[in-house]
Structures are given as C-alpha cells and as structure tokens.
Amino acid sequence: MTFVIASPCVDIKDKACVEECPVDCIYEGERMLYIHPDECTDCGGCEPVCPVEAIYFEDDVPEEWQDYTIANADFCTDLGTPGGSAKIGNTGRDHPTVAALPPRAPTV
Template sequence: MTHVVSESCIRCKYTDCVDVCPVDCFREGPNMLVIDPDECIDCAVCIPECPVNAIYAEEDVPADQLDFIKINADLSRAAGWKSITKRKDALPDAEEWKDKTDKRSELVR
C-alpha cells in the first residue's frame, strides 16, 4: 500500500508533509505535490501534517478521487517532478484555493 495526494493539494501545495517523510517520497510539480508509490513506506506520518487533508492511505481514497492513485504514480515519474525534502512556502494564493473543490482542471502537469 501507499499514500496518495488528492485534488485538495492542487493550487495550494502546502509542504508541511515533506518535513516529516522519512523516505523522501514526495515529488513537486508546478502547483501540486504527489507521492511516489515506489518510495512510500506507508508510515502515515504525512496525513495529519497536511492542512488541507489532501493525503490518504490508498485504501481510504474517496471514490471521487480514485484517479489520483494513477495521477500520483504517473507524475512521480514525470520529467520535471523532482523530489522535495524540505518545507517551503505554499503557493501565494493557497489560502484562496484551499477550500475549493473540482480543481482537476487546474492541475499543471
């Protein structure tokens, strides 16, 4: 099993989760983080760190977010999506986007 970053992260990209990850499994894209399923050890320490509740255990991903299992796997291997291991500031307009839904169209790959 692995953990999955869901739609809530899009246009926010809070990085509190990367500071606690013992295996550096997070990858950073332009406006979202994803988890590399080959690196994640299923420790779950990242889940409570996310201020927008974007991280789920794979078996707990909501039905309307199941496509993010594949999105995380694909983007964690995509060119330009590099490992992130240190916390940094969220996106400048993260506060405006944190409670919005239906953000898939906003994902920059």
C-alpha cells in the first residue's frame, strides 16, 4: 500500500508534502505532484500537511478520484526508481489523465 495524490493538487502544487516526506518520494510533474509507490514508506507525514487535502491512503481514495491511483503509479513507472525526487526536479510532464484536464481557475 502507498499514499496517492489526487485531483485537488492539480494546478496547485503547494509542496508542503515534499518538505515533510522523509524519503523524498514525491515527484513534481508539470501540473501536480505524484507519490512514487515503490519509494513511499507509508509513514503518512505528507497527508496532514497538504493544505488542499489531496493526499489519501491508497485504500481511502474517493471513488471519483480512483484514476489518480493509476496515474501516480504510471507516472512513476516511467521514471524508474531514481531514489529521490531532489535528483530529478520538475519532470516537465504529467500523466495523460492530468495533462488532458482543463486548467483550474485561479482562486482569489
């Protein structure tokens, strides 16, 4: 099991979770962040610091966002296992599910 970042992160990317992650397993896409399921230790430190409540334990992802479990895994499969997001930085890409979404309207 692992944690998953879902829809509320799209076009927000607060990165408080990145700072909290002790194993550096949260990778940055162009529009959202992704948790690498092979590197996540399930510590849960990322979940409470997310200001938009986008992070869920894999079994608790709301039904309407189940595609994000696959999106996180697929995105990270393409990366391989680099052993930490600090080595990679912004990947400049997103999973096709995320890339196809219309831009989120900025909040005022």
